[in-house]
Amino acid sequence: xxxxxxxxxxxxxxxxxxxxxxxxxxxxxxxxxxxxxxxxxxxxxxxxxxxxxxxxxxxxxxxxxxxxxxxxxxxxxxxxxxxxxxxxxxxxxxxxxxxxxxxxxxxxxxxxxxxxxxxxxxxxxxxxxxxxxxxxxxxxxxxxxxxxxxxxxxxxxxxxxxxxxxxxxxxxxxxxxxxxxxxxxxxxxxxxxxxxxxxx
Numbered sequence: 001x002x003x004x005x006x007x008x009x010x011x012x013x014x015x016x017x018x019x020x021x022x023x024x025x026x027x028x029x030x031x032x033x034x035x036x037x038x039x040x041x042x043x044x045x046x047x048x049x050x051x052x053x054x055x056x057x058x059x060x061x062x063x064x065x066x067x068x069x070x071x072x073x074x075x076x077x078x079x080x081x082x083x084x085x086x087x088x089x090x091x092x093x094x095x096x097x098x099x100x101x102x103x104x105x106x107x108x109x110x111x112x113x114x115x116x117x118x119x120x121x122x123x124x125x126x127x128x129x130x131x132x133x134x135x136x137x138x139x140x141x142x143x144x145x146x147x148x149x150x151x152x153x154x155x156x157x158x159x160x161x162x163x164x165x166x167x168x169x170x171x172x173x174x175x176x177x178x179x180x181x182x183x184x185x186x187x188x189x190x191x192x193x194x195x196x197x198x199x200x
Contacts, residue, residue: 067092067094067138068094068130069130069131069132069135070126070127070129070130070131070134070135070136071094071135071136071137071138071141072135072136072137072138074086074092074138074184075184075186078182078184082182082184085178085182086178086179086182086184089174089175089178090171090174090175091138091142091174091175091176091178091179092138093175094141095145095160099155099159099160100127100145101127102148102152102154102155103144103145103148103149103152103155104123104124104127104144104145104148105148106148106149106151106152106154106155107120107144107145107147107148107151108120108124110151110152111147111148111150111151111197111200114200115196115197115200117193117196117197118140118144118193122134123136123144137185137187137190137194138179138184138185139176139179139180139184139185139190139191139194140185140190140193140194140197142172142175142176142179142194143176143193143194143195143197143198144197145172145175146169146172146173146175146176146197146198146200147197147200149165149168149169149172150169150200151200152165173198176194176197176198177198179194180194180195
């Protein structure tokens, strides 16, 4: 199912214009124009605007069907209210490759050594091969993104479409939190690893 969103922004002559695009993450442009002509990463725009475009649960839902191959698919048994909560809170949004590679690198080189919980070689292999043969839990992946955001010293918040690094960390923290609260993950080891990463 395609969902059509309309993005309005000011042109240089200060007249309002509208551009519609098909709401398909894989085909969506990398950056979205905003009021004033600024560009923000698409995942940040989607995080801020997804709730108003939430589709009915009667067909494939973006970010459930378009998760990367290395992310384990969400259980089909999740109730509708849990799925809606996931989407509205952006828990299924995966940053662009450049961003998640940076956060993964930051986690491996900094936070990991304070709390060596994971098989980081396997984690990197899952992400870089991007196949269904080697997958990682969405909960655990978002927890690693949070840990990477807490330990990076070279990523600017504007690169992620936010004003401050505190806001970036809150966004990733809340994604992990909502996944935990709806009991998304049944693997208790994975849950414990994710919760410990949230303490960083």
